[in-house]
Amino acid sequence: MSSTRAHQNEAVPDPGRGPGRTWLPGAAAVALLLPLAGCDTDGAGAAEPDAMAVLVDGTGEEAGSADHEGVTVRTGDAGSFDDHPYMPEGVEISVAYPEFEGAEPFSEGLAERVDDDVADFRAGTRDPVALSVDWQITAADSGVLGVRLVRSEEDMHGLREGYSTHWYDAEAGHTAWSTELLADQEALETVNGLVREQLAEDGDVDTEALQPVLGLYDSMGFNDDGDLVVEFDHGHLSPAEEGHVPSAEPGRKSAVLDSEEIDPLLSDLGQRAREASLSEEEQLTVADADPDPEEPGPVPGVVSAEDTDVDCYEDGTRCVALTFDDGPHEQTPELLDLLADEDVTASFFLNGNPALSQPGTIRRIYAEGHELASHNDLHEDMPEEFTEAELPAQVAAVSAMVRRQTGHSVELFRPPFGASSDAVLEEIGEQGMAEILWNVDSEDWQDVPAGEVVDNVVAGAEPNTIVLLHDPLEATLEAAPQIIEELRALDYEFVSVSQALGGAEPGESYPPGGLGASPAP
Known part of the structure; x- marks a missing residue:
């Protein structure tokens, strides 16, 4: 041959x-x-x-x-x-x-x-x-x-x-x-x-x-x-x-x-x-698999956002999840520099158009141990702007974009403006994701000054709180160092949303009490 x-x-x-x-x-x-x-x-x-x-x-x-x-x-x-x-x-x-x-x-x-x-x-x-x-x-x-x-x-x-x-x-x-x-x-x-x-x-x-x-x-x-x-x-x-x-x-x-x-x-x-x-063998003979093989080790390139040294539900532990919506943005790398310097984990809820134009930033977010999540394809009020027939495409888009760039399958979804419905939640669940809202609104999206953003976050923080922030906003970037400093002074550990919740079930909405509800004990 x-x-x-x-x-x-x-x-x-x-x-x-x-x-x-x-x-x-x-x-x-x-x-x-x-x-x-x-x-x-x-x-x-x-x-x-x-x-x-x-x-x-x-x-x-x-x-x-x-x-x-x-x-x-x-x-x-x-x-x-x-x-x-x-x-x-x-x-x-x-x-x-x-x-x-x-x-x-x-x-x-x-x-x-x-x-x-x-x-x-x-x-x-x-x-x-x-x-x-x-x-x-x-x-x-x-x-x-x-x-x-x-x-x-x-x-x-x-x-x-x-x-x-x-x-x-x-x-x-x-x-x-x-x-x-x-x-x-x-x-x-x-x-x-x-x-x-x-x-x-x-x-x-x-x-x-x-x-x-x-x-x-x-x-x-x-x-x-x-x-x-x-x-x-x-x-x-x-x-x-x-x-x-x-x-x-x-x-x-x-x-x-x-x-x-x-x-x-x-x-x-x-x-x-x-x-x-480099083989030059003339025929293919595949060896029989071992009936009791060793489990494969961790796959290089698969990164976890969980801090295994932190148990958010252990007595005395205070966890907080900082979440950033609407990115990635051209200033997101500056935020990532800060998070790396401060050894802080966060969760990023991405939209479709920014995700398509900033794939390298998505990879960096994932590589540095942060949680990637979806904020829908288009940043629109989903119940108002999309028919039920249009929801599958809107929900699927960011998940597909993230997997194509990182290999990671998204498990969390936040509807824009927190606007949801039974149909939206059902579609999110069918695509294997949980709906994530928030306990604390920093109100950075209302164009308030950085100091007020800090005050809103620190005053509202409780153990296992999910905090709403937006990485494309300059006031948020200005406020972030002080937010980290003041929450750390209150003995908070910075974790991903999934870790703060202790896991999230597809098709369920968190926090269970809805927007602004206190975290589950």
């Missing part, structure tokens, strides 16, 4: 222009051969250091193809994804990904991730037009499989391409994220620093947008020399543009980390994935 190694920089079809595909469940899927012998380096792309080693390029594989044996192709169109919260009409969907015999957990894991990609494209972009997903096999041996998915997206802002690379640990029966190639969060932070150094002189890159979070580092693999290739979607590292999504024009950005430099940062899976990426 001759090698079919390809390289991922080769063009993929424009979204929506490939042949229509039909979703093929289980045994009806198409069988394809997986040749894995030799290494052909004659192709033009083979010498490109930022190209992942690709064993099989499945781009454009159609139903009915019988070129390969040992792999099946699952395909789908818009009708294959009929249970998403928001399904705009007329959006073309064309997806394909491989299944491997004997690796059913990987098939299920890829299916879930493709489903998330489709749902988040539908809800988290403006006027979506078309999405296609194609696949490549980046690694294959008896213990490790790697699959790179290439997304081609079109919406009102134009065309762009995105990437994610997924890994399968056959022994553990575990579908892993790309960040699990690394040993731990500290290793990911080191990689983030190395990438920043490499891209520091690139004028098309805002290095502050580089944050060690799952959603950004979702495509990593190895090139033909065993170096670690880190790649980023079109526009993910572009400088922020006020009122507009960052430009996708610079295209794919990548960094290549030397094999020897990266070696001590790799997990056991990462070491084996690198070996599998």
Whole structure:
């Protein structure tokens, strides 16, 4: 068998222009051969250091193809994804990904991730037009499989391409994220620093947008020399543009980390994935999973907003949750600097348009241990301005935007102005979120001076209070240092909303007594 190694920089079809595909469940899927012998380096792309080693390029594989044996192709169109919260009409969907015999957990894991990609494209972009997903096999041996998915997206802002690379640990029966190639969060932070150094002189890159979070580092693999290739979607590292999504024009950005430099940062899976990426085996035999595998460790890039050293319901502990609405804003990084200096955790309730234009700030909020939440897509009175049929899109948008940038699934939702209804609350619950109002209104939105904002917050504070603030307001930024100082003098611990509540159930509204109610004891 001759090698079919390809390289991922080769063009993929424009979204929506490939042949229509039909979703093929289980045994009806198409069988394809997986040749894995030799290494052909004659192709033009083979010498490109930022190209992942690709064993099989499945781009454009159609139903009915019988070129390969040992792999099946699952395909789908818009009708294959009929249970998403928001399904705009007329959006073309064309997806394909491989299944491997004997690796059913990987098939299920890829299916879930493709489903998330489709749902988040539908809800988290403006006027979506078309999405296609194609696949490549980046690694294959008896213990490790790697699959790179290439997304081609079109919406009102134009065309762009995105990437994610997924890994399968056959022994553990575990579908892993790309960040699990690394040993731990500290290793990911080191990689983030190395990438920043490499891209520091690139004028098309805002290095502050580089944050060690799952959603950004979702495509990593190895090139033909065993170096670690880190790649980023079109526009993910572009400088922020006020009122507009960052430009996708610079295209794919990548960094290549030397094999020897990266070696001590790799997990056991990462070491084996690198070996599998360079494999020249002639056949695929996936090892049986251990019937009693060890539980996977924490996933690098997944950040918790909980302070495990604080129990808000322990006698004598006084917690307070500072919440900031209407961002992210161009001055939010200044607020984040203050919170970092003071070691304060907060919760941020985001709106759709700011979230689209400031994705790097969203990643920073998450990376620094704050809680990300939704404040609806458009900042409008939901019961007054939207019909029940319009609510799913409004509720789903920010959640999708946040997941696309960070990998985090939003669990909290605050309706603008605190204006809710039975229909709004029901939709929030159906999308897996709890409704969060507040106990204390700082009244910063009424254009009061900073001193009055401070007085309102401090006077109203009780244990487990949720405080309403707005990070785009200058008076709030001016008041924040004194709020922190005075509440800390009263022995308050600053925690996320979820921690102050002791958890929040989807479909429920907090505080239980409504706006301004005292916190639950």
